[in-house]
Amino acid sequence: MAARPTFPAGLALDAHKQQACGTPIVELPLPPQVVLALDQGTGYSAEPVVTVGEAVAAGTLVAHAGHPYASAVHASLAGIVVAIETREAAVPSGRSVCIVIDGNASNRIDDSVRPVADLAALSPDELVQRLRDAGIAGLGGAGFPTATKLAYARNLGAHTLVLNGAECEPWICCDDALMRSAADDVVLGALILRRAASAERCVIAIEDDKPAAIAAVTSAIERLRDEALTLAVVPAVYPQGAERQLITAVVGVEVPAGGLPADAGVVCQNVATAAAVAHWATRGEPMLSRVVTVTGSGVEHPGNVRAPIGAPLAALIAASGGYRDTPLRLIAGGSMTGRALPSDEVGLTKSMNCIFVATRDDIGSRLEAVEVPCIRCGDCAGVCPAGLLPQQLLRAAHADAHDTLRQLGLSDCIDCGLCDYVCPSQILLADRFRDARRRLQEAAAMAQKAADARERHGLRKRRQQEAATAEQQTFESVRDRARRPDDDSAGDSN
Amino acid sequence: MRFDTSPAPHVIAGYTVPRVMFQVLFALLPAGMAHVVLFGPGLLLQLAVACVTALLAEAAALRWRGRDAAPALKDGSVLVTAFLLAFSIPPLLPWWLGALGTALAVLLGKHVFGGLGQNPFNPAMVGYAILLVSFPAEMTRWPVPMDVEGSRSWSELARMSVASFYGADLTTHWDGYTGATALDSIRSGLDLRYTLPELLARGDIAGTLGARGFAWINLAALAGGLYLMLRRIVRWHIPVAVLGGLLVPSFIAHGLDSGNALGPAMQAFSGATMLTAFFIATDPVSAATSDRGRLWYGAGIGLLAWIIRTWGGYPDGFAFAVLLMNLAVPFIDRYTVPRIYGRQP
Ligand code: SF4
Numbered sequence: 001m002a003a004r005p006t007f008p009a010g011l012a013l014d015a016h017k018q019q020a021c022g023t024p025i026v027e028l029p030l031p032p033q034v035v036l037a038l039d040q041g042t043g044y045s046a047e048p049v050v051t052v053g054e055a056v057a058a059g060t061l062v063a064h065a066g067h068p069y070a071s072a073v074h075a076s077l078a079g080i081v082v083a084i085e086t087r088e089a090a091v092p093s094g095r096s097v098c099i100v101i102d103g104n105a106s107n108r109i110d111d112s113v114r115p116v117a118d119l120a121a122l123s124p125d126e127l128v129q130r131l132r133d134a135g136i137a138g139l140g141g142a143g144f145p146t147a148t149k150l151a152y153a154r155n156l157g158a159h160t161l162v163l164n165g166a167e168c169e170p171w172i173c174c175d176d177a178l179m180r181s182a183a184d185d186v187v188l189g190a191l192i193l194r195r196a197a198s199a200e201r202c203v204i205a206i207e208d209d210k211p212a213a214i215a216a217v218t219s220a221i222e223r224l225r226d227e228a229l230t231l232a233v234v235p236a237v238y239p240q241g242a243e244r245q246l247i248t249a250v251v252g253v254e255v256p257a258g259g260l261p262a263d264a265g266v267v268c269q270n271v272a273t274a275a276a277v278a279h280w281a282t283r284g285e286p287m288l289s290r291v292v293t294v295t296g297s298g299v300e301h302p303g304n305v306r307a308p309i310g311a312p313l314a315a316l317i318a319a320s321g322g323y324r325d326t327p328l329r330l331i332a333g334g335s336m337t338g339r340a341l342p343s344d345e346v347g348l349t350k351s352m353n354c355i356f357v358a359t360r361d362d363i364g365s366r367l368e369a370v371e372v373p374c375i376r377c378g379d380c381a382g383v384c385p386a387g388l389l390p391q392q393l394l395r396a397a398h399a400d401a402h403d404t405l406r407q408l409g410l411s412d413c414i415d416c417g418l419c420d421y422v423c424p425s426q427i428l429l430a431d432r433f434r435d436a437r438r439r440l441q442e443a444a445a446m447a448q449k450a451a452d453a454r455e456r457h458g459l460r461k462r463r464q465q466e467a468a469t470a471e472q473q474t475f476e477s478v479r480d481r482a483r484r485p486d487d488d489s490a491g492d493s494n
Numbered sequence: 495m496r497f498d499t500s501p502a503p504h505v506i507a508g509y510t511v512p513r514v515m516f517q518v519l520f521a522l523l524p525a526g527m528a529h530v531v532l533f534g535p536g537l538l539l540q541l542a543v544a545c546v547t548a549l550l551a552e553a554a555a556l557r558w559r560g561r562d563a564a565p566a567l568k569d570g571s572v573l574v575t576a577f578l579l580a581f582s583i584p585p586l587l588p589w590w591l592g593a594l595g596t597a598l599a600v601l602l603g604k605h606v607f608g609g610l611g612q613n614p615f616n617p618a619m620v621g622y623a624i625l626l627v628s629f630p631a632e633m634t635r636w637p638v639p640m641d642v643e644g645s646r647s648w649s650e651l652a653r654m655s656v657a658s659f660y661g662a663d664l665t666t667h668w669d670g671y672t673g674a675t676a677l678d679s680i681r682s683g684l685d686l687r688y689t690l691p692e693l694l695a696r697g698d699i700a701g702t703l704g705a706r707g708f709a710w711i712n713l714a715a716l717a718g719g720l721y722l723m724l725r726r727i728v729r730w731h732i733p734v735a736v737l738g739g740l741l742v743p744s745f746i747a748h749g750l751d752s753g754n755a756l757g758p759a760m761q762a763f764s765g766a767t768m769l770t771a772f773f774i775a776t777d778p779v780s781a782a783t784s785d786r787g788r789l790w791y792g793a794g795i796g797l798l799a800w801i802i803r804t805w806g807g808y809p810d811g812f813a814f815a816v817l818l819m820n821l822a823v824p825f826i827d828r829y830t831v832p833r834i835y836g837r838q839p
């Protein structure tokens with residue numbers, strides 16, 4: 001193959017994948033308890049439809065997705081609902097209402113879990129609805145409901161479905177493991193997703209450092225012989241798997257700033273999501289489990305584990321041989337964008353692709369970092385995949401200059417962390433930008449509130465004015481009538 | 495089990511400012527050796543006085559500003575300033591002038607603007623320019639380089655360097671040991687209506703590659719600069735643009751008027767060309783921000799240096815070219831903002 005298509009900037013990083021990738025996927029034994037967060041990572045929660053004390057089977061709907069950004073949650077374990085309460089959770093806000101289920105050994109499966117018999121007869125709209133009901137959400141890290149994305153794609157007429165198997169972030173290899181062991185599921189799911197999105201074609205993109213996955217997917221595609229399905233091998237450059245960057249690499253277009261991939265005619269889904277769709281199609285199973293990489297120098301046997309959603313992370317780590325050495329951080333995700341969690345008692349979420357138990361060996365570079373002033377070396381700008389000037393953003397963030405921040409494209413920062421990675425002054429750039437984004441959002445919300453208040457005030461004034469005018473008119477008409485008692489028609493015809 | 499938390503990214507490359515600075519110092523080694531071989535040990539004396547003064551000035555400035563001096567002294571940036579100044583001034587300069595230049599560079603060039611990362615001008619060039627306009631005679635007196643036929647022995651050169659360092663009057667004892675630089679001699683030769691080929695044929699001004707003495711230093715600085723590019727301490731944009739900005743016009747001018755205009759080889763391997771292209775203009779703090787901006791910035795330095803060398807009042811123009819382009823940085827930055835992903839240009 002000639003020069004492989006990629007996106008501008010970025011950086012090749014140490015992959016650290018060998019630790020977890022050598023062994024086959026392990027099935028986690030059913031845990032005694034699951035903790036299902038109703039916010040699965042998007043900041044929007046599903047609403048509980050069960051009550052404490054209720055018996056549930058595996059696959060029973062326990063929370064309904066009212067908001068398009070929330071995903072339906074199903075019991076991943078047969079048992080009794082023992083609590084519905086706000087708890088610490090592995091989500092950006094740190095807390096979520098959780099449904100806690102104590103398992104009983106019945107292993108009862110809900111009656112609704114049946115193979116989808118009429119798959120071929122379902123219209124795209126029906127397919128989207130069924131995927132929503134099944135609680136299928138992006139397994140690549142964002143946890144965004146698949147159905148909502150597909151609906152956007154259909155509305156905006158997306159022509160290409162890009163299946164993201166790039167898995168560019170260091171330490172994570174659950175997609176790799178899945179593609180190697182279940183490539184047929186990935187390909188089947190790809191076809192269903194393509195139909196649901198009404199896209200013409202589907203491209204499965206894999207980074208070139210995963211030859212085994214590439215081989216497995218290639219032969220799965222050959223077995224299926226669908227013209228619309230192709231494979232794109234992309235270079236292993238971080239952040240190749242970031243949605244926008246991958247779209248540029250494989251489709252050759254840019255997603256407009258502030259827009260959606262669908263605005264560029266593309267919809268992106270993760271390969272693991274495709275495999276989950278295949279699971280749903282062949283067995284009728286809603287999203288009850290996922291494959292997650294458990295890795296880092298702080299676990300005894302790094303590997304990939306298939307575990308029920310809601311399984312406490314401690315159980316996953318125990319299944320990987322437990323802690324070793326001195327674990328300093330428990331990170332949900334990889335080394336670049338993962339979120340450090342305060343506790344291992346939180347439940348696995350749909351969007352969690354990696355549990356990275358880091359010791360000083362892994363993260364010493366950051367722990368020992370000493371921040372000094374920016375020397376304007378420009379290394380950050382040289383690697384920024386969004387084409388930003390982080391050193392200028394930093395200044396503007398420091399000055400809290402909102403207009404400058406907007407102008408410099410703060411909202412276009414994809415939070416990849418590469419600027420931090422290369423900065424010789426070891427400045428926590430990405431975190432400053434997160435802070436600044438939050439402040440900008442707060443300012444925008446305040447401005448909106450003020451505008452609303454003004455509008456309400458304006459409305460009241462207008463109403464008062466209208467009332468006053470009406471009164472005046474009535475008065476005048478009454479007066480007029482009083483003057484011309486004999487002429488009735490004049491007032492009415494006006 | 496409970497854990498501490500911290501923001502992503504959790505792993506970084508581990509580059510540090512001291513690493514950058516000490517790599518720069520290391521890359522100056524070949525040029526320094528060439529300098530000492532060709533012009534005597536004067537450079538080492540200048541380096542010593544510059545480094546000591548720079549560290550003292552930095553510590554004093556930080557103390558006045560109420561900051562902790564220790565980390566700043568260790569980051570090496572002030573030593574880079576000292577080294578670049580010491581490389582730029584003549585090795586025969588009396589020590590107090592070297593000290594004065596360095597102190598001005600650190601205090602006026604760096605700390606009045608707020609210290610590391612804040613200075614709009616290249617500190618070493620600030621110090622150099624002030625010395626040059628204030629002490630033109632001392633600042634243009636160089637030893638006759640060792641590769642000129644009939645030059646004295648290196649040990650003689652060493653004795654003169656030490657004497658000069660302590661302020662001895664060189665005219666009584668060492669007349670004929672010192673002279674102007676090659677660029678200087680050519681400039682005054684041309685002013686006396688000699689032609690360029692006549693001047694170059696004299697043998698004491700230029701060798702096969704470039705200026706006597708300076709050709710080797712430039713070659714060594716080029717080697718050090720390439721090393722920095724290889725180690726990714728310096729990116730290619732500024733050096734390539736500086737050389738392009740200088741060499742393209744000199745190539746054209748030389749083609750049009752070979753009797754008066756220096757050719758590209760002579761331009762490249764004389765004066766402070768390579769030192770500026772790889773070590774001085776590449777000071778990131780005072781350079782333009784984006785890669786595209788740095789191309790304009792570098793090209794501007796090269797072109798201005800060519801203009802000053804050709805028509806200006808100073809034989810080598812790099813210090814002023816750098817300072818002028820420092821001044822232009824806000825303007826360049828304004829018009830060279832890179833296109834953000836997903837936005838129209
Ligand atoms: S990498 Fe760090 S030191 Fe260099 S310009 Fe960017 S923020 Fe400044």
Ligand code: SF4
Nearest residue numbers: 384413414416417419
């Ligand atoms: S975190 Fe933002 S600013 Fe930094 S490199 Fe990534 S996209 Fe650019």
